[in-house]
Amino acid sequence: MNIETLNHRLEAAKPSATYKIIDRVAERRGEGATIISLCAGEPDFDTPEHIRAAAINAINDGHTRYTQVAGLRALREAIARKYRCENGLAVEWNDTLVCSGGKQVIFNALAATLNEGDEVIIPAPYWVSYPEMVQLCGGESRVVACGAESGFKLTPQALAQSIGPNTRWLILNSPSNPTGAVYDQHELQGLAEVLLAHPQVLVLADDIYEHLIFDGRQFQTLAQVEPRLAARTLTMNGVSKAYAMTGWRIGFATGPRWLLEAMEKLQGQQTSGACSISQHAAIAALDGPKEFIAHSQKVFQRRRDFMVDLLNQIPGIRCQSPGGAFYAFADCTGLIGKRSQGGRELVDDEAVALALLEEANVAVVHGSAFGLAGYLRIAYALDDQSLRQACQAVGSFCENAR
Ligand code: PLP
Secondary structure (H helix, E strand, O other), rough: OOOOOOOOHHOOOOOOHHHHHHHHHHHHHOOOOOOOOOOOOOOOOOOOOHHHHHHHHHHOOOOOOOOOOOHHHHHHHHHHHHHHHHHHOOOHHHHHHEEEHHHHHHHHHHHHHHOOOEEEEEOOOOHHHHHHHHHHHHOEEEEEEOOOHHHHOOOHHHHHHHHOEEEEEEEEEEOOOOOOOOOHHHHHHHHHHHHHOOOOOOEEEEOOOOOEEOOOOOOOOOHHOOOHHHHEEEEEEEEOOOOHHHHHOEEEOOOOHHHHHHHHHHOOOOOOOHOOOOOOOHHHHHOOOOOOHHHHHHHHHHHHHHHHHHHHOOOEEEEEEEEOOOOEEEEEEOOOOOOOOOOOOOOOOHHHHHHHHHOOOOOOHHHHOOOEEEEEEEEEOOOHHHHHHHHHHHHHHHOOOO
C-alpha cells in the first residue's frame, strides 16, 4: 500500500466548488487585482456588540474549560425556548444538541445513521456540502431536479417518485442556499402528506436561514406544520447567519432523542463538544434583543430588490426574486454559446463564472456546482456600492459577449 493512500470515501469526495472560486479570487487579489466577490456564504455585518461582550465576559469569568458534550445546559435551555417560542415545537432542554456549527449537526446526523446502500433525497439546486457529506458517510445521494418552473422547490409528486425502499433521509432547506426559495405552509403540508405514507424516512430540516426571510413571510418548518412528523424530523438551526456569527461555530438541533443521543455519542469521540466561549455568546444571541434580526432582514430585502432589478436589466441574465437568504440564482443561459470580449468561449455556466472573474473582476459561483446548470449564484452580502459596481461590470461583460 502506498504511504499516501487515503480513505476511499474521502478520495472520492469533491473539494467544494465554492472554495475553488474563492481560492482563485485570493490568487487574483494576490496579483493585485481588485475583485468584487459575490461568493460569500456569510452576512457582511459584525457580530452584535452584546454577543461579543458575553464572549469576553465568559473568558474573564473562567468559562474556558470543556463543557458537556451535548452543550451547556443553559444554552440547551435557550435553544429549547427558541424552538418553543419561534417555531411552536414542544421542546425541552434535553431534546436539543449543540454542535460546532450547523454543518456538524448535518454531518453527525448522517454519520450516525447511514449504512451502505442507504439513500438520501436531495432536491437540486442544493447546498454543495449535502452530497459530499452523504458520500463521506457511506450513503448515496438521490438528487431530484427542481427547476425554475417549480420555484426551485420540491413538489409532492417529485418527492413521491423519488422515495424508494432504500430512502433513509430527505433533506429540506428553506430558505435555500443557493436559490433563496422559501417553502410556505401549504407546500410543506403537501410534502408532509407524502412523507406520512413512508414511515421509514427521516427528514432533515435545514433552517439555518430562518431569520433571513422577506416580504413579511412567516417562516414555517416541517415539524411545526405536521407534528406527526416531529418524531422523525431533525430540525437544525444555528447562530451563524441570523446573528452574523459564522466564525463562532455554533449550530444546534432538536429531534427524536434516539437520534440526538447517537449524534452526541459520535461527537463525544470527535470534538468533545462546541467551544465553551462561543456557547456563552450563543446564549446571549438567543436570549438577547432581536433588533439585529429585523435590521438584517430589512437590509437584505432592500439589496435583493435592487440586485434582482439590476440583474434583470442585463442582456442574457434572468432572475426570479428570492423569498429569503442572501442569494440570487440567476439564469445565464442567454450567454452560453457566446464568446466573451476577452476571447473566452462561454460553453457553460462554469465558463461564464470563470470569465466573469478574469475579465469583469466579479466572482460568482456557477449553478452546476449546486446541481443545476445554466445559473449563477450571486451572494449579495456586500455593501450597496460594491453591489452596484458588480452589476455594472457584469452588465458590460454581457453586452460585449458575442
Ligand atoms: N446549511 C446551509 C444551507 C448553509 O448554507 C450553511 C452554511 O453556509 C450551513 C448549513 C452551515 O452553517 P454553519 O455551519 O456555519 O452553522
